[in-house]
Amino acid sequence: MKKGLITCLTLLLCAGLFAQDSTETEQKGKFKRENIFLGTSLNLGFASRSFNVGLNPEIGYSINNWLDCGLAFNVNYFSQNASDYDPTRYRNFNFGGGTFLRIWPVSFLHLQVQPEYNWINSSQKVGSQPSVTYHFNAASLLLGVGYGTRIIGGQYQYITLMIDVLQNANSPYRDSYNDPLPVFRAGFGIYLNKKH
Known part of the structure; x- marks a missing residue:
């Protein structure tokens, strides 16, 4: 219930922000295609004995010079090798989607909030025993800080x-001890052209 509420509130916030103006010189509430x-x-996560790599397509809208919001999708692969403390080897494949907010307090620095919902296929193997496959889903709430540049239009x-700040043990961004894995993402994209 709490996860659904977070996702709904984020979607409502994004929908409300789409109607706002991004410059003070144009009419208020005018939607601009070039925004x-x-x-x-691309995301990359790693820790002792674990590895995470994925692709995250996104579509969004720049509300103004300091705020972006939109929809993000993901496809991830996660692996964790066995150790002396945990004899299980994990191989996970997941896909999912959610919303994001990117706040640019200065032109080169941003804060990001990204709630997601993921569907996971997990293959687990203990020692020489055959692998066992599980299917489950999990919500995640990714919070972070980043560096970048953007030119609206x-x-x-x-x-x-x-x-991932949620405590969901099934999250693709947590290890087998439920500790959060750092997630590095390098993103790039283009704005649509103005309508002629």
């Missing part, structure tokens, strides 16, 4: 470091 952007980010690129 729509398409892009993707042109292009953007950024690097972001995030962690």
Whole structure:
């Protein structure tokens, strides 16, 4: 229930913000095609005995000079090798989606909030026993800070470091001890052209 509420509130916030003006010189509430952007980010997470890599396409809208919001999708692969403390080897594949807010307090620095919902296929193997496959789902809330540049109406690129702050043990961004894994994302994209 709490996860659904977070996702709904974020979607409502994004919908309300789409109607706002991004410059003071134009009419209030006017939607601008050149503020729509398409892009993707690559994510990379690693820790002792674990590895995470993924692709995250996104579509969004620059509300103004300091705020972006939109929809993000993901495809991830996660692996964790066995150790002396945990004899299980994990191989997870997940896909999902959610919303995001990117706040630019200064032109080169941003804060990101990204609630997601993921569907996970997990293969687990203990020692020489056969692998066992599980299917489950999990909500995540990624929070982070990043560095980048963006020119509304042109292009953007950024690097972001995030962690999953929810305590869901099934999250693709947590290890087998339920500790958060750092998630690095390098994103880039373009804005749509003005309508002629």
